[in-house]
Amino acid sequence: MKKFIPYILLILVLFLPLILRETPSIIGYLNLVMIYGISAQGLNLLLGIGGQISLGHAAFMAIGGYTSAIFVVHYNFPFIIALIISIVVSAIFGLIVGFPSLRLKGFYLAIATMALGNVVGDVLRRMSITGGDQGFRNIPTFDLFGFELESYSSKFYLILFFFLLTYFISRNFIKSKSGKSLIAMRDSEVGALSVGVNISNAKLLAFILASVFAGLSGVLYAHDISYLHPSNFALPLSINLLAITIIGGLGTLWGPILASLFWIFLPLIIGSKLELLSSVIFGIVVILVVLFLPRGLSEIIFRIERNLKKVNGI
Amino acid sequence: MILLNLLIRGLITGAIYSLTSMGIVLILSTTLVMNFAQGDMGMLLAYFAFFMLARQIPYPVVFVIVILIGILLGFLFEKYLMSRARKTSHLGMVMITLALTMIFEGFVGYTFSTMPLLFPKAISGDPLQIFGVIIDKHDLFTFIVSIIIVIVLFIILYKTKIGIAARSLAEDEFGARILGIPINSIYLFIWMAAFAIAGVSGILVAGRQTLEPHFMVVIQLKGFMAAVLGGMNSIIGSVLGGFLLGMIENLVSFYIPQIKDSFSLILIVLVLLFLPQGIFGKREVRRA
Amino acid sequence: MLKIEELYVSYGPVEAIHGISIEVKEKEIVSILGSNGAGKSTILKTISGILKPKKGVITLNNKVINDLDPSQIVKMGVTHIPEGRHIFPNLTIKENLILGGYFLKENEVKKQMDYVTTIFPILKERLNSKAGSLSGGEQQMLVIGRGLMSKPKLLLLDEPSLGLSPKLVSTIFETLKTLNQNESLPILLVEQNAKKALQISDRSYILVNGKIVLSGKSEDLIEKEEVKKLYLGR
Numbered sequence A: 001m002k003k004f005i006p007y008i009l010l011i012l013v014l015f016l017p018l019i020l021r022e023t024p025s026i027i028g029y030l031n032l033v034m035i036y037g038i039s040a041q042g043l044n045l046l047l048g049i050g051g052q053i054s055l056g057h058a059a060f061m062a063i064g065g066y067t068s069a070i071f072v073v074h075y076n077f078p079f080i081i082a083l084i085i086s087i088v089v090s091a092i093f094g095l096i097v098g099f100p101s102l103r104l105k106g107f108y109l110a111i112a113t114m115a116l117g118n119v120v121g122d123v124l125r126r127m128s129i130t131g132g133d134q135g136f137r138n139i140p141t142f143d144l145f146g147f148e149l150e151s152y153s154s155k156f157y158l159i160l161f162f163f164l165l166t167y168f169i170s171r172n173f174i175k176s177k178s179g180k181s182l183i184a185m186r187d188s189e190v191g192a193l194s195v196g197v198n199i200s201n202a203k204l205l206a207f208i209l210a211s212v213f214a215g216l217s218g219v220l221y222a223h224d225i226s227y228l229h230p231s232n233f234a235l236p237l238s239i240n241l242l243a244i245t246i247i248g249g250l251g252t253l254w255g256p257i258l259a260s261l262f263w264i265f266l267p268l269i270i271g272s273k274l275e276l277l278s279s280v281i282f283g284i285v286v287i288l289v290v291l292f293l294p295r296g297l298s299e300i301i302f303r304i305e306r307n308l309k310k311v312n313g314i
Numbered sequence B: 001m002i003l004l005n006l007l008i009r010g011l012i013t014g015a016i017y018s019l020t021s022m023g024i025v026l027i028l029s030t031t032l033v034m035n036f037a038q039g040d041m042g043m044l045l046a047y048f049a050f051f052m053l054a055r056q057i058p059y060p061v062v063f064v065i066v067i068l069i070g071i072l073l074g075f076l077f078e079k080y081l082m083s084r085a086r087k088t089s090h091l092g093m094v095m096i097t098l099a100l101t102m103i104f105e106g107f108v109g110y111t112f113s114t115m116p117l118l119f120p121k122a123i124s125g126d127p128l129q130i131f132g133v134i135i136d137k138h139d140l141f142t143f144i145v146s147i148i149i150v151i152v153l154f155i156i157l158y159k160t161k162i163g164i165a166a167r168s169l170a171e172d173e174f175g176a177r178i179l180g181i182p183i184n185s186i187y188l189f190i191w192m193a194a195f196a197i198a199g200v201s202g203i204l205v206a207g208r209q210t211l212e213p214h215f216m217v218v219i220q221l222k223g224f225m226a227a228v229l230g231g232m233n234s235i236i237g238s239v240l241g242g243f244l245l246g247m248i249e250n251l252v253s254f255y256i257p258q259i260k261d262s263f264s265l266i267l268i269v270l271v272l273l274f275l276p277q278g279i280f281g282k283r284e285v286r287r288a
Numbered sequence C: 001m002l003k004i005e006e007l008y009v010s011y012g013p014v015e016a017i018h019g020i021s022i023e024v025k026e027k028e029i030v031s032i033l034g035s036n037g038a039g040k041s042t043i044l045k046t047i048s049g050i051l052k053p054k055k056g057v058i059t060l061n062n063k064v065i066n067d068l069d070p071s072q073i074v075k076m077g078v079t080h081i082p083e084g085r086h087i088f089p090n091l092t093i094k095e096n097l098i099l100g101g102y103f104l105k106e107n108e109v110k111k112q113m114d115y116v117t118t119i120f121p122i123l124k125e126r127l128n129s130k131a132g133s134l135s136g137g138e139q140q141m142l143v144i145g146r147g148l149m150s151k152p153k154l155l156l157l158d159e160p161s162l163g164l165s166p167k168l169v170s171t172i173f174e175t176l177k178t179l180n181q182n183e184s185l186p187i188l189l190v191e192q193n194a195k196k197a198l199q200i201s202d203r204s205y206i207l208v209n210g211k212i213v214l215s216g217k218s219e220d221l222i223e224k225e226e227v228k229k230l231y232l233g234r
Ligand SMILES: Nc1ncnc2c1ncn2[C@@H]1O[C@H](COP(=O)(O)OP(=O)(O)OP(=O)(O)O)[C@@H](O)[C@H]1O
Pocket: C011, C014, C016, C034, C035, C036, C037, C038, C039, C040, C041, C042, C043, C083, C192
């Protein structure tokens, strides 16, 4: 029984656009959930597995999104090529930040990434190719070999594809030698040595994955929303992404998506009048999770799993 | 003359950075927590101040009340949040300070709207001209108050038992604990001090720009950078780092305006790569 | 004065002390001997409230102190001088001493500091230099001096001889003996240097893997063949 649950879930998700065809805007929101979920998953690998705190994660999203937008709009590259370029660019940025971070203690990295986020925003504001402070307008939607994805549901499947891809990459990373050594290192300095893997490489890999995920998420955002503005990727988003990984449950695979579901739908549920309060609620939830629920929302999944095991008598 | 003007203005900006970085390092060196709420605590208190001032309560009274509220909030924060989070995880403590920024910014935006407000200066009127240097009166006030706060904090840290104990905690927590030093009271004291300082810098900065929910974010970033310059573990270093940063920043934005924005990152990277102890930092001391 | 009965202590799931009983009477020097990892420091940390016992009772002058925290225990007159020094290197020697007497009144601090600096004159000469600038031996004196600042009624001393030259070790042990005799200060001493410890102490306990295997008058133990073989290297 338990074995089939993921497949049943997957099928259910695949049919979501059909089920929700009366309310396509919900699909639109789900697309955003997955986009932010991808980005948060990257941060989760960096922070939850690698134990490194970044306050500039949103900047990596901006780098990915703007790169793709520039190549598609100004150089008429096909979306797929622009996507690949963006990912390479993100990876390079990840490497550039990742290298010095190997030598830095935690809080220095936090400050450096925070400063990086600030600088990226300023640079984007000053360049003309990015649309500057006016923002980057009219970014075309996803174009897959001539098929333009216009509807929410067609975008849904593309974004779902990338979401699943990042999910499996993350899962493999956590189970890999590098992932295990990072976890051992996170849990105890001595432990990592006994695993016998080059920690520097593992950390670097976590960094690159984190920035690639963020970059990919930025690309998807750019073509989904069709508009980019530097202020959308400033410190508040980076903080929110951190909050998402914490609320979801640090180092858990399902955490990022669960928490980003919560993050996106919270303002909708409490209504536009109270929208500003959603950040207050979100902050309070972070505190509650820190104090009382170390595995965050993923605790729910763990509980369900445990109950299923009980039901099956395993 | 231009140079002198730039340096003086740099000192004034630097005084503000010093206040913030001092608060940050005070917390970081004793509790090892990066306090991301230092800036926004100041923002919140500046809003309180704004509404007290709007009710015609005199500036000096508001000033004192803000310090008292800061002390109270510091007390509540340590007593009901940090002391609990300390038992769970270190990252959790850092996250709680981040959560505070979300709560404060959301709360202020919701209750007072995100529209920029004009915050009164401590002293208004025409700028002074001293030896050819033009100084705004509020800026002068800012500078003097910052210096006073720095001196007061130093007297506390070096001349009172609780201050000396706070410094010992920064060096060797186990050593302090075993002497029977009431660690929890010390934590209370430093959070109270840090948030009181936050309140002061909130009012001072608000008087120089406009009041809006994000107005302390950049100041806080600069505070962190000043702390990096100062070595992250030395209060004196953080104060000097603040002044230095203020002056360098003014010079850079005047003489090489092209790199004005990226300059902060460049500086941080240079310092971290070549002077990991900061310019004024003391050698890393073994911790138990 | 201090009585430990059937004490068990664990670090998480791992039990380090398995039911020991120890007593220190008025005016006594009592030593606990044992090799690395035997659990000596664990016992002292439990007495001073840093660690909490899993089972057992610790009483000080017939008052149970199991659940008190370190500050309260220091206030009751128990001072723990830890192994590995734990001085505050960037604080001055004077500041280190002031913290040792954290619970004293202002005028008492002065008096006590005078007293401590007559015992360790080297500290007097350098009151305003940073503690980190002292040599290893001087730092050990500072740690003991700092411990004495609180006017202890019972001193817990963890391996004061560690890393010191034999001559310094003798000086420090003589100082301890003098303190004990002149001030009637009871001392619970933890040592690996068994010979020295047996020489100055009245009674000793020998600790192996968290259990007491032997105890008695130090002058008797020093003659025991097994003690000689195991700890005195003869
Ligand atoms: N913080 C800790 N966490 C887990 N185990 C610990 C901890 N501290 C000590 N131990 C274990 O408890 C046992 C006793 O340690 P303790 O420090 O009391 O020994 P000791 O007799 O003082 O040794 P030494 O002479 O080396 O100081 C050892 O096995 C040690 O590994």
